[in-house]
Amino acid sequence: MTLHPEIAAVTDRVIERSREKRAAYLALMAHELESGNDRPKLGCANLAHAYAGTDEQRERLTAGRAMNIGIVTSYNDMLSAHAVYYRYPEQMKLWALEVGATAQVAGGVPAMCDGVTQGYQGMELSLFSRDTIAMGTSIALSHRTFEGAALLGICDKIVPGLLMGALRFGHLPMVLVPGGPMRSGLPNKEKAAVRERYAEGKATREELLEAEIAAYHSKGTCTFYGTANSNQMMMEAMGLHVPGAAFANPGTKLRQELTRTAVHRLTEIGWNGEDYRPIGHVVDERAIVNAAIALLATGGSTNHLIHLPAIARAAGILIDWDDFDRLSRVVPLLTRVYPNGSADVNGFEDAGGPAFVIRELLRGGLMHGDALTIARDGMAAYGRKPVLDEAEALTWPELPAKSGDDTIVRTIEEPFSDEGGFRILSGNLGRACIKVSAVERDRWTIEAPCRVFSDQQQVQDAFKAGELDRDVIVVVRFQGPRANGMPELHKLTPPLGVLQNKGFRVALVTDGRMSGASGKVPAAIHLSPEALGGGPIGKLRDGDVVRLCAEEGILQAMVEPAEWAAREQCEAPPAAVGTGRELFALMRLTASEAEMGGSAMLSAAGL
Known part of the structure; x- marks a missing residue:
């Protein structure tokens, strides 16, 4: 062929x-x-x-x-x-x-x-x-x-x-x-449902642990x-x-x-x-x-x-x-x-x-x-x-022409979608990627006021306090390689999923990573340049309207250009210590941007 x-x-x-x-x-x-x-x-x-x-x-x-x-x-x-x-x-x-x-x-x-x-x-x-x-x-x-x-x-x-x-x-x-x-253990969909119920306070810790152990067994x-x-x-x-x-x-x-x-x-x-x-x-x-x-x-x-x-x-x-x-x-x-x-x-x-x-x-x-x-x-x-x-x-015998289950795997003549699962977004906030393969098409575009955080625990606290019960773009910054090693923010999946299930228009924007298990909530991730060092995500303020559009490849703060240019960066949180994190300071200092691989080693070697 x-x-x-x-x-x-x-x-x-x-x-x-x-x-x-x-x-x-x-x-x-x-x-x-x-x-x-x-x-x-x-x-x-x-x-x-x-x-x-x-x-x-x-x-x-x-x-x-x-x-x-x-x-x-x-x-x-x-x-x-x-x-x-x-x-x-x-x-x-x-x-x-x-x-x-x-x-x-x-x-x-x-x-x-x-x-x-x-x-x-x-x-x-x-x-x-x-x-x-x-x-x-x-x-x-x-x-x-x-x-x-x-x-x-x-x-x-x-x-x-x-x-x-x-x-x-x-x-x-x-x-x-x-x-x-x-x-296979407990089906992943059932596990996710227990996680969301726990995030809402509708399941106990014992029920959550039982579900997790049944899944990872x-x-x-x-x-x-x-x-x-x-x-x-x-x-x-x-x-x-x-x-x-x-x-x-x-x-x-x-x-x-x-x-x-x-x-x-x-x-x-x-x-x-x-x-x-x-x-x-x-x-x-x-x-x-x-x-x-x-x-x-x-x-x-x-x-x-x-x-x-x-x-x-x-x-x-x-x-x-x-x-x-x-x-x-x-x-x-x-x-x-x-x-x-x-x-x-x-x-x-x-x-x-x-x-x-x-x-x-x-x-x-x-x-x-x-x-x-x-x-x-x-x-x-x-x-x-x-x-x-x-x-x-x-x-290694030849495979049958047809899938064993076309709800799981399909031929090129009958794909689930004519396109793959990723899009790249760009705008005055920088460049980010979004996984859209599990996101419903009517949520590929979200435009809403943002709420800005510097770590995922702050997001969970705001969720529990009911402060996010609205159309909102959750922004979590200072999560890039140079700020804190770019952790995954998978703990945000259940609360954001709950908000979306309530009917709110919700999205995540971050210079950090989302888990490989990220799914139905639109998430603009790996935003580059990151907040630490001057990335424009550091200019966002609570209430700024942000437009995320996977259809058009846009990630934009809807702020007047003159005002946006005049804004100062927010102050970075202090470098974290404990759990050995201080030993990796040199890696944080020299890490490349996410699009180049987020590697201190390759960056230092000139590769």
Whole structure:
């Protein structure tokens, strides 16, 4: 199928904008391959240190003739998504031995959970945990004793952080190894309803806790289509998974065989074989555009309008929000998964999952089918679902022409919408993005007086006091990367949802982030430039009328231009301390704007 002309044009725009930085990146990776990928060049004492911790693999390691796979793991047993990785390294070592290779745990990276820290101080470390993970990945791979790497991570900041670090070792072949979602518990819609009742004082804390535990009940990722599961969709579209690995449940034979295949495939795409596929070449401009397309076609997490630009920059590629906006106008919405529908990701997988979406996008010329992937058959392989045959061996049969459930996944001929799930807004308040895939069309435009806050607790207090029972645009500022690390403001979802359910015209405007689970309330987020440092959101005053229009791409304070120009910025709140936040002051000081990825590390490196 011929590639859609607008997708080709956006890709060409990305290629041209990235030409200089991408060339420099590829030259660096060529140098790294030549100078840093040969264990026999290391000193004997260096190698002895690297091999001293292993017994069963030492002889093979010492011979130095087979691939040694570095495992970078985000395992911890506090978080359901990452607890599944507990036994992975020892299993992967055995699977490496099956094909004459070795594997070692190169290092661990932190994995924090936005679900645990939502609304509390730890959330202000969340975005910068991504840079920390990237740096931890670099440290793990810096020993020069690996010819390939397996990256074990799933959730919000972990996958982007692993990739940002791994791409600086782009001469190595690598594979992302997911763990899969927990099985379905309390339906997400019922959980959300209890949250809204609790926000209104109509449900007790005990009832709320019971509902939450019924929803988040076992090992695996959360089952709503937030940032973690959007990560998995993007890794499929970028060709960095074993095809179809995203949503197989933990603890199943299928999941085990997918991970085993990931180890085996790594040994086939190494630098000294006939099928060399280094991650720095897999993640090219086509892969980045494919990831954006998959995100838009599934109504994925708004967080990736920060994460995908940061991942791209680590590979010398520059993508911006205008690219997302242009793609969104030609990429159809093919899925309805909570919070954009009632089904969870298990229902999505049963109905066809990422494979069905990718197959349809390729069939419609809406994705680069010629992109390099870790799979031998290229992008076409990601349009088929893995199953186990009678001998429990993996096969990838063709998918049926029709969706398993067209209330969840649809073909390109019958999409839920002709456009994707995002729009870009601009005006005298700056640039912001809005996720509209779950917002009713009659709420794409909200014009109302604003109420201005400096943190989300102030919003909740005003809500409880009845001060927001009207048409209102809630403004929460000083939430950007440089102000406080850009926390998600997911705690605002229930009260704003209650106000909307009462019939009020409500919207949110913020220089912070909303959760990947953001849904039915229109929210202009990631507003840039942020309030700290002079962003115009700092000029807003209570009662100013603000116009948010996703139809026209407008975010405007309806204030006379002369008055607006003469207004002074409001005073910034003092920098917060406690919960380790003061240790990240340097990151806040040097972080880039959200559209550039909100990264202190990349900004400081000139990437």
